[in-house]
Amino acid sequence: MSDFDTIIIGGGAAGLFTGACLSHDYKSLIIEHNKSVGKKILISGGGRCNFTNIHANHQQFHGKNPHFHKSALKRFLPYDFIDLVESHKIDYYEKTLGQLFCKNSAHDIVEMLKKECEKNNVEIRCQTGVKNISQNQSGLFELELEDGEILTAKKVVIATGGPALPSIGATSFGHSLAKKFGLRLVETAPALVPLVLDQEQWPTGLLSGVSTNVDIWCDEGPVFREALLFTHKGVSGPAVLQASSFWRPGKKVYTNFFPGLNFNDLLEQQRRVNGAHQLSRFLKQYLPERLINLWLDLHSLNGSKKLADLTKKEITDLVMIFTQWEFIPLSTEGYRKAEVTRGGVSSEELSSKTMEAKKVPGLYFIGEVVDVTGWLGGYNFQWAWASAHACALHITSVLSEEGRDA
Ligand SMILES: Cc1cc2nc3c(=O)[nH]c(=O)nc-3n(C[C@H](O)[C@H](O)[C@H](O)COP(=O)(O)OP(=O)(O)OC[C@H]3O[C@@H](n4cnc5c(N)ncnc54)[C@H](O)[C@@H]3O)c2cc1C
Numbered sequence: 451m452s453d454f455d456t457i458i459i460g461g462g463a464a465g466l467f468t469g470a471c472l473s474h475d476y477k478s479l480i481i482e483h484n485k486s487v488g489k490k491i492l493i494s495g496g497g498r499c500n501f502t503n504i505h506a507n508h509q510q511f512h513g514k515n516p517h518f519h520k521s522a523l524k525r526f527l528p529y530d531f532i533d534l535v536e537s538h539k540i541d542y543y544e545k546t547l548g549q550l551f552c553k554n555s556a557h558d559i560v561e562m563l564k565k566e567c568e569k570n571n572v573e574i575r576c577q578t579g580v581k582n583i584s585q586n587q588s589g590l591f592e593l594e595l596e597d598g599e600i601l602t603a604k605k606v607v608i609a610t611g612g613p614a615l616p617s618i619g620a621t622s623f624g625h626s627l628a629k630k631f632g633l634r635l636v637e638t639a640p641a642l643v644p645l646v647l648d649q650e651q652w653p654t655g656l657l658s659g660v661s662t663n664v665d666i667w668c669d670e671g672p673v674f675r676e677a678l679l680f681t682h683k684g685v686s687g688p689a690v691l692q693a694s695s696f697w698r699p700g701k702k703v704y705t706n707f708f709p710g711l712n713f714n715d716l717l718e719q720q721r722r723v724n725g726a727h728q729l730s731r732f733l734k735q736y737l738p739e740r741l742i743n744l745w746l747d748l749h750s751l752n753g754s755k756k757l758a759d760l761t762k763k764e765i766t767d768l769v770m771i772f773t774q775w776e777f778i779p780l781s782t783e784g785y786r787k788a789e790v791t792r793g794g795v796s797s798e799e800l801s802s803k804t805m806e807a808k809k810v811p812g813l814y815f816i817g818e819v820v821d822v823t824g825w826l827g828g829y830n831f832q833w834a835w836a837s838a839h840a841c842a843l844h845i846t847s848v849l850s851e852e853g854r855d856a
Pocket residue numbers: 459460461462463464465481482483484487488489490491493494495496499500501502578579580581609610611612614615618619620621623788789790816817818819827828829830831832834
């Protein structure tokens with residue numbers, strides 16, 4: 451006899467949604483070491499939780515195996531989550547690029563998930579963490595809680611996320627546990643995180659608060675067209691957070707301050723028609739003045755020079771600095787500022803259909819703890835919902851089969 455059929459460790463997005471999808475016929479428990487569940491959900495999307503993205507499909511996710519996440523994402527679509535949100539009469543709106551946010555507050559999502567867990571008789575225990583897990587001879591899992599209690603369960607779901615944002619209880623527990631059970635990890639790193647620049651080379655501190663739309667890309671990964679924000683330490687904003695997930699230490703980041711425009715053509719055309727205009731007047735049509743001044747200064751270019759008088763070399767320099775600004779970040783701002791952790795439990799170790807560990811039947815890994823990372827824009831929650839859904843369906847079907855066999 452076990453104390454519970456299923457114990458879910460971590461009362462974040464993935465853990466709560468597992469509870470919301472499990473059958474009420476079985477005894478389930480969520481263990482969360484914070485005082486309350488869903489802390490990350492509450493601060494997400496500036497307090498309004500960007501809970502999904504209507505354009506979500508496998509293309510906005512990355513990990514070592516680019517196919518692993520396809521199955522779960524296909525079987526639980528953004529519209530499945532939207533249906534649930536609507537059934538709870540939660541008002542939401544599309545902000546931009548398919549991102550859906552709560553109109554009122556992220557609390558609505560946490561309350562919805564708690565209600566769904568309650569409907570399924572899922573017990574939630576807060577303020578006690580799990581210290582250790584082992585499997586006994588009969589295959590039951592024994593969980594040692596921080597308060598010393600020992601609980602047993604037939605199935606255990608690890609939904610403890612990654613170490614991003616430790617100030618709200620994030621830990622590497624799931625990764626250590628995976629190692630303990632002999633599962634491989636893909637190297638982890640902060641992702642969706644601001645980048646730090648050498649202030650002597652690029653004194654972005656002087657531009658702190660200035661924002662502009664850019665195309666940004668790394669040697670790997672797609673080109674993102676969103677806003678870049680200069681900070682005291684370097685660069686941030688949606689564009690940079692997106693690129694940070696693909697950046698590797700020592701590698702370059704490339705930025706085009708004229709996204710979707712042909713800088714060269716624009717300049718040549720202006721030189722023909724408005725040759726007497728100053729360079730800075732031309733640039734001001736497209737970029738914030740503080741950025742123009744610093745950029746021209748850094749490259750010893752004179753903003754008061756007439757467009758018609760620019761030399762070939764100056765034109766080449768202008769094209770380079772405004773359409774292919776290259777920089778090598780010193781670092782990221784680390785887990786303290788990261789929205790997610792990239793890497794994690796290797797997808798080679800898990801079934802893509804069920805999230806169960808191939809070597810340890812009954813042990814499941816879902817959400818951010820797995821080596822699947824989404825872009826900024828509601829995709830990471832969609833992965834949390836979809837992986838939780840896949841895992842919960844499998845647990846329910848296995849428990850039902852085991853019940854019939856008993
Ligand atoms: C500031 C911020 C804003 C974000 N905004 C968005 C957004 O708008 N849209 C989006 O899609 N994504 C967003 N994200 C990312 C998203 O929050 C995560 O991808 C998602 O929460 C991952 O869900 P999870 O359940 O796997 O992990 P988490 O939500 O991190 O949940 C893990 C839970 O496990 C608990 N835990 C850890 N160790 C233990 C232990 N040993 N015992 C018991 N409990 C434990 C933690 O306290 C936590 O509650 C944001 C992230 C941050 C940091």
